[in-house]
Amino acid sequence: MPTPILEIDGLSKQFTLHDQGQCIPSCEQVALEVYRGELTALVGPTGAGKSSVLKAIYRTYLPSSGRILYRDAEDRITDLAQASEHRILELRRREIGFVTQFLHCLPRKSALEVVAEPLLRRGGNREAAAEQASELLSLLNVPERLWQVSPATFSGGEKQRVNLARGLIARPRLLLLDEPTASLDPATTDRVVELLQAIKGEGVAMLAIFHHPQLVERLAEQVVTLQPPRPTPAMLEAHTS
Amino acid sequence: MKRILEVRGLSKIHGHGCPRCIDSTGPEVDSNICPHCGAVVAAHDISFDLHEGEILGIMGESGSGKSTLVKTLFFDETPTVGEVLFFDGERQWDLFALNAAEQRWLRNHRFGMVYQNPHLGLNFKVSAGGNIAERLLMSDLSHYGEIRERARQLLARTEVLPERMDESPKQFSGGMQQRVQIAKALATQPPLLFLDEVTTGLDLSVQARILDLILEIQQELGTAMIVVTHDLGVIRLLTGRTIVMKYGRVIESGLTDQILEDPQHAYTQRLVASAL
């Protein structure tokens, strides 16, 4: 029985909005496991908190309760829900990648620079990083004439491909994917599937949300279904007060 | 990543203070002025760590104590109580246990500061190159040709035309003055840089290019930075971690994306909501 790289247990997240006096539950009692070289897919209706789970793992959201145990390259276990900010930043830099639907980037950086950046942040060589970035961009069908242009002007599909390339370039050990193919044409989607299969073969563990059930079928070794959380007593209280 | 700075229980009270100062001020009472003695609690019990090459943001409105904090770390102000350790290679410095000469040495050699007001960071009576020369001369470089060459390189790196190095910064635009300040701060290749509202009051396009420059420098040199600002955009762009201050207290701290997307404190939620 292989040991999971990521093991989540009893994860819940509520948002407390002070000014509105509200407490909004986002996900509840989530438990899942992710293994090396495998893809675990999160499925469930809108509002089930799929994205919240990914953000809680990446610590963009502060988990309200539960454990997120991550086993790092040195076989040490870190509870991402409790770990220090510096530890999280280190893991983000070295081991955990996140590809979202949206690309936040500066209008003053070229696509090539945006993609190469995670490598540079690790202290990589500028030229080697640029070379790897161009490889990935061509693999993902991003036309070469766009490489020196800022992705801020790109179409949704092009942006998403740049985003994917940026997420994949540093070869994280754990990759979080939030609808990475939402606005891609079928041909490019196939390219992405191939690419994800390939890195899976390299041992990368993935936790993903796909908008197409088909993609789940093609890529996922495991499927975890989330249900929208029931309104909590705290929330009701807030409403009645 | 190694720690470069360890701040523990740092406080600054302007005025004599009284035993009730701390309890009678802070975000809960919406004031940093003690109603009993009139002392100003500019900062109270600030603690945090900074790692090598990291950019930490300190966010808050005016009067929150964020500038007091960096000015204290740069020895512009003396703290009332608190301890700060600075780790520099093999050496460890207890900042407020040092004598004035040692503090000055650290300030000149190992720290850099960029002020919001260029008048504080630059001497307008001497040329842009002279300003950089002054910092190099402080660090005991005494070869005119070398000083000039270093100043030229630094100005070129911060995108100030070397042809203008012998002009007074008085004749420069606001953005250009900040570039000269950055060049001056970097002259001794300090491992730690303080940036106090460096883009406030500049045109948006100029702001953006200065912020780009700061990021590039951080990536090239691995300089650790503390960035003080009230601007969420600056925080988002530059920093990995953020401390939120109000009336002299830290009310929240965390990863920058978490502070912006999942703020915990009511004040931070309001701050983030008002910016979006």
Added chain:
Amino acid sequence: MNPGYELPLDEAAYSFGFLDEYAKREVRRTILKAICIPGYQTPYASREMPMGRGFGTGGLQVTLSLVGPGDTVKVIDQGADDSVNAVNLRKFIELTCPKVDTTEHTRDASLIQSRHRVPEMPLTEAQVLVLQVPYPDPLVVVEPSEARRKVMHGEGDYSRLLTKLYEDIVQFDEITISHRYPTRINGHYVIDPSPIPRYDVPRLHHCPALILLGAGREKKIYAVPPYTRAEPLVFDDVPFRTEDFRDAQGQRRACARCGTRDSFLDELIDDDGNKLWQCSDSDYCNSQLASGQDSTREVAQ
């Protein structure tokens, strides 16, 4: 003050050397401290003198506190013994210091009070040179606050002064300070060596004589003790240069009067409007004339 202490009065009911004994003791203590901390501007209670501040009262107080019977004093102003300031100060010393001789010869003097020059003739261990100082602090040009200047001196922080020199080279290709050249004493304190020309600055370095600098208006005394390093502030690659008195052909000018080519020269204009150059140090000029080294005035002209 010690109430049991009585002032020793001389027969004329006047203190020797005009100053009362308390004042002299205080000045001497200040001098001792100044010698112990070479280049440090030691504050003292500068007394009112029967002449205006700015006429050498600082130097005079040092001189009057040091001279005693058997001393020989020489007073010069810009190198000359016969200019008004020098003559008046000399007369005052003669008047108030019985049994103190005065002289115009550098060689014969045990104490030389000078304004703006160091004598041409090398000084000896037996001599004391007192320089009159108008502005004692070289940092005053870069820092208006005395409190902050004191800290800068204490920490040996002269970067802003050096920046001034840097700016000079940038603007004029050389350091343009002609007088009062900032000079570092014994590797730490930088002094204003009083308005002596650059030509005289190297003479302070390892000088066998004790050099005392007194500022009356600014109430400071500082010292370059015998055989002490006195180094002008410079950059490694921009050496310190003194006035070289070369003419258009690159020839070292000679004194129009004595013909010597190794002294500091004053530029004069004669009745016909012609420029000519003459020794600034009148005693040196006279002694050169007397020793028959007169290599004809025509050469100079």
